[in-house]
Amino acid sequence: MSRLQVVSGKGGTGKTTVAAALALALATEGKRTLLVEVEGRQGIAQLFGTEALPYEERKIAVAPGGGEVYALAIDAERALLDYLQMFYKLGSAGRALKKLGAIDFATTVAPGVRDVLLTGKACEAVRRRDRRTGEPAYHHVVMDAPPTGRITRFLNVNDEVAGLARIGPIHNQAQAVMRVLKSPQTAVHLVTLLEEMPVQETADGIAELREADLPVGGVLVNMVRPHVLDEDAVRAAGGDHREEITRALTAAGLGGTEALVGPLLDEAAEHAERVALEREQRETLAKLRVPSYELPFLGEGADIAGVYRLARELRKLGVGA
Amino acid sequence: MSGVSTEPVAETALDTSLEGVPGLEVDALLDDPGTRIVVCCGAGGVGKTTTAAALGVRAAERGRRVVVLTIDPARRLAQSMGIDQLDNVPRRVDGISPGATGQDGELHAMMLDMKRTFDEIVEAHADPARAAAILGNPFYQSLSAGFAGTQEYMAMEKLGQLRARDEWDLIIVDTPPSRSALDFLDAPKRLGSFLDGRFIKLLMAPAKAGGRAGMRILNASMSMMTGTLGKLLGGQFLQDIQTFVAAMDTMFGGFRTRADATYRLLQAPGTAFLVVAAPEPDALREAAYFVERLGAERMPLAGLVLNRVHGTGATGLSAERALAAAETLKQEPGGASASDLAAGLLHLHAERMQVIAREQRTRDRFTSLHPEVPVTAVPALPGDVHDLSGLRAIGDRLAAGHGG
The missing domain is CATH 3.40.50.300 (P-loop containing nucleotide triphosphate hydrolases)
Structure with missing residues (x-):
């Protein structure tokens, strides 16, 4: 020690x-x-x-x-x-x-x-x-x-x-x-x-x-x-599920969801990009052959x-x- | 509380407005032919180098002949400008296109090599024999290889040289990642006062009077002092210092004059300081300290560049309501996948709103201390900058980010 x-x-x-x-x-x-x-x-x-x-x-x-x-x-x-x-x-x-x-x-x-x-x-x-x-x-x-x-x-x-x-x-x-x-x-x-x-x-x-x-x-x-959504989920959300998600948001009691869904999907896309970048960085760190510890x-x-x-x-x- | 009512959703993609805070007009600053030097300073890890490079690209594409001086061992600026190796000589950056003003500009970039810069000063100011003696001195070799202060001093020296060459109409300087962001202001003065001080004269006395024999002419307290230093550091080391000081003797006046000239250059009207920070307590505390210090030194502050500011297109949806709505979705029996995705989106948004609120509180603290400082807020990008187009994008954000 x-x-x-x-x-x-x-x-x-x-x-x-x-x-x-x-x-x-x-x-x-x-x-x-x-x-x-x-x-x-x-x-x-x-x-x-x-x-x-x-x-x-x-x-x-x-x-x-x-x-x-x-x-x-x-x-x-x-x-x-x-x-x-x-x-x-x-x-x-x-x-x-x-x-x-x-x-x-x-x-x-x-x-x-x-x-x-x-x-x-x-x-x-x-x-x-x-x-x-x-x-x-x-x-x-x-x-x-x-x-x-x-x-x-x-x-x-x-x-x-x-x-x-x-x-x-x-x-x-x-x-x-x-x-x-x-x-x-x-x-x-x-x-x-x-x-x-x-x-x-x-x-x-x-x-x-x-x-x-x-x-x-x-x-x-x-x-x-923490990763709230993975890349697959973000892709799904941005693609053919857009309509369903808008309906789900409305069902959750939110108004103006037609205008809301776009910005929310943008945030999700940024999140997905970050998740992908973080995965690359973890791979780089793993190659260093040094113990690595993650802090929240x-x-x-x-x-x-x-x-x-x-x-x-x-x-x-x-x-x- | 009317949970079902239509929520206003902001039309702008990002809310980086700073109510009541003057906006920093980056383009006006870069376009003004009176602006000859821009110094980017701030705490480590806030994007100083990237900001300096992005400003360089933008100014060049707006028709100015620009050189960017970076002091960064990681060579990140080199990579983002497509040059693999920056060295102590300005290199032309390819791919600069005539932009908004239609005038042809140029971008040059260089990275400070402090040892090379120090060597050049010695070579320029001493005859060949003396220069060789200095360059071969062990004390000099350690000093020039970059102990505390040398990098800062050489950065300012290089700035003075670039300005004296008068080949560029705008010099953008990145400052060293010092233990204190202010070291580059203090280092030249410190070296100057050291060179002018009694201590150096004392050290030089024996060498000037012809080596050891000269020791006799020193009074008791002085010989005790050199004796103590000799014991502490070892006689050889002290002798190295004395030889070095003696050899540098002729240059000292020059050093002092140059340090003073650089200091005055930093106070000149053609100089603009940009304090770079991120919306985090440490970085903004350092920024506030810097603003105060520049004021005390009568150095011209252009404004604050606030990097990595988060925004949202859905300002009307608070974190609390997003979380409450997400809960509702989770509670639906047999929640379909669209429902799960929607809940995920709402959780993400809540997190984003919390970040925005925290950043706003941090910014408010700075603003209440320094309401007069113009600010430009640069939105956070998910990834790192690798190329000119990335720097261009940052430049656009720098120019657009001022609040109204």
């Missing part, structure tokens, strides 16, 4: 919602999970309807059966100052560095340092143990990661930085992080929709992750809507209730377990 669950996905696929649901799903039976955000978007706070998360682990949800979900918005600048403090006991010198623009340089301009700090903080939470009991501080860490197009470079940055900074704590840190990320302790999941572009990006993303020896977890197909479309939008519902689905499907 992977301790670090990385959730990526194309923009608009709902990866933050799915990451939150996964953190909740893994927090059953008294377990504790940490949901981390690395892009500074405060997506978790918005989802849970709380104030902006500080750079501090705080409880944001309880799971059925007594589990707890903590959340952390990782801030690269704060993480760097933490490191400097840890390694060098910098104190006021840290502020001096900040004033000079060195911290800004290290976290925004220097190649990769920012991503090293973000992945490093997540891995630290994975490795952390309770001082008294020796138990892991968190049973699972779930990362709401950068989108599919950037995920491999983001996770692989430590390899690159270890090559650039060949000695020193950043080098050691980068190597330690890479050992966690490339081990079975980690699983990288990709969230997609049953649409062409996200599915194509998912296929490309999996190929890149495999190329970089990063462990691919599963494909999480989000916002799957949340009719009333992604909110806390939706997160709990998706968490139940994820538990049923056994994702991450």
Whole structure:
């Protein structure tokens, strides 16, 4: 069972919602999970309807059966100052560095340092143990990661930085992080929709992750809507059954059915087209040889209730377990 | 409640009207010779690239000489324009026909290659020996290969270059899929302030004074700082940075000037920002943030493109009534197949009406915050766009989608 669950996905696929649901799903039976955000978007706070998360682990949800979900918005600048403090006991010198623009340089301009700090903080939470009991501080860490197009470079940055900074704590840190990320302790999941572009990006993303020896977890197909009518039914409705359907609509108590039947059949034709496209996308996903899990479309939008519902689905499907 | 009365059914195929919201006149924007740059920005996954390509096709077919600059690793724009490989040079797109205005236009498309763009700047601004030193520097190689900010900076750099060439009378820019949609505004400034900052001077001091010997002239706090960085990153890395900075020294003024020029270009009257969104809370929240930010930066906002809006031809039939009618059909003993089909159609319609209502609520929230922003609503298509005719269809919808 992977301790670090990385959730990526194309923009608009709902990866933050799915990451939150996964953190909740893994927090059953008294377990504790940490949901981390690395892009500074405060997506978790918005989802849970709380104030902006500080750079501090705080409880944001309880799971059925007594589990707890903590959340952390990782801030690269704060993480760097933490490191400097840890390694060098910098104190006021840290502020001096900040004033000079060195911290800004290290976290925004220097190649990769920012991503090293973000992945490093997540891995630290994975490795952390309770001082008294020796138990892991968190049973699972779930990362709401950068989108599919950037995920491999983001996770692989430590390899690159270890090559650039060949000695020193950043080098050691980068190597330690890479050992966690490339081990079975980690699983990288990709969230997609049953649409062409996200599915194509998912296929490309999996190929890149495999190329970089990063462990691919599963494909999480989000916002799957039930099929109300299949293609045959739509064809039948649009063809010789039009008259009968008009009569049936009238019999159901509706007026103006002559004018109504056309628009309704148009909607059905669009639906049928979507069903056909979705079937193609499922076939493409099946060829990826990665476990794939389908999550239902949340009719009333992604909110806390939706997160709990998706968490139940994820538990049923056994994702991450 | 009169369940049997005749229900009014809308005559228009789609209801994308936005009462009280000014419509975004896409054709007027594209036809205006004063419009020289259109920047498409917004959250990821809202159809920015497709919008940029569709606008490019439409403007070209309305007689303009257009180049579309896309920054997208998935190369989707390339596919939809029938070009397999877009690269760092604008390529002419075939199949553009003279349209509405009868004038011959042209469409060119390119995809940003950030490393190539960065290399070109170096080659253009440094003598060959110095350029070779920079291009071979490990720090430079990582920086240019695309860490946070480089893509955004190079996108703006490329925009400045295209504008300076003055070969096109309209440039349409797609923005990078950043962690924040605003990174492309901030990256040039960030790089500029970094290059101007004290830190860079400090880093350069030893190299300028002749390597390690120069360290002695630094005061205590400075040497402590470089010492700390050296320990943290490893001496070799720091040396790579110092060599890089020293080699780039002559170009820094240029970078700063160019970043400033690009920023001013974005504020110029010939520039129009289109914020692209989908009727979903996250995308519209980001759009609202963007609108506010553009206002603060005094950058000209043309309006909001709202993609993937659902509509219906049967606005008069509510979700509740459709479901109630479907129930009636189900309850008929021995329901014939036509009855089942009708019930299915009604269920589908109810679902559609619920989607429309949800989208409307999301749009209303944006509109109440920014009632002055012109909007064009683009109906959702069931499938993806693959070719020019698909882009043309989107262009038609972009131009027609404004509410009255």
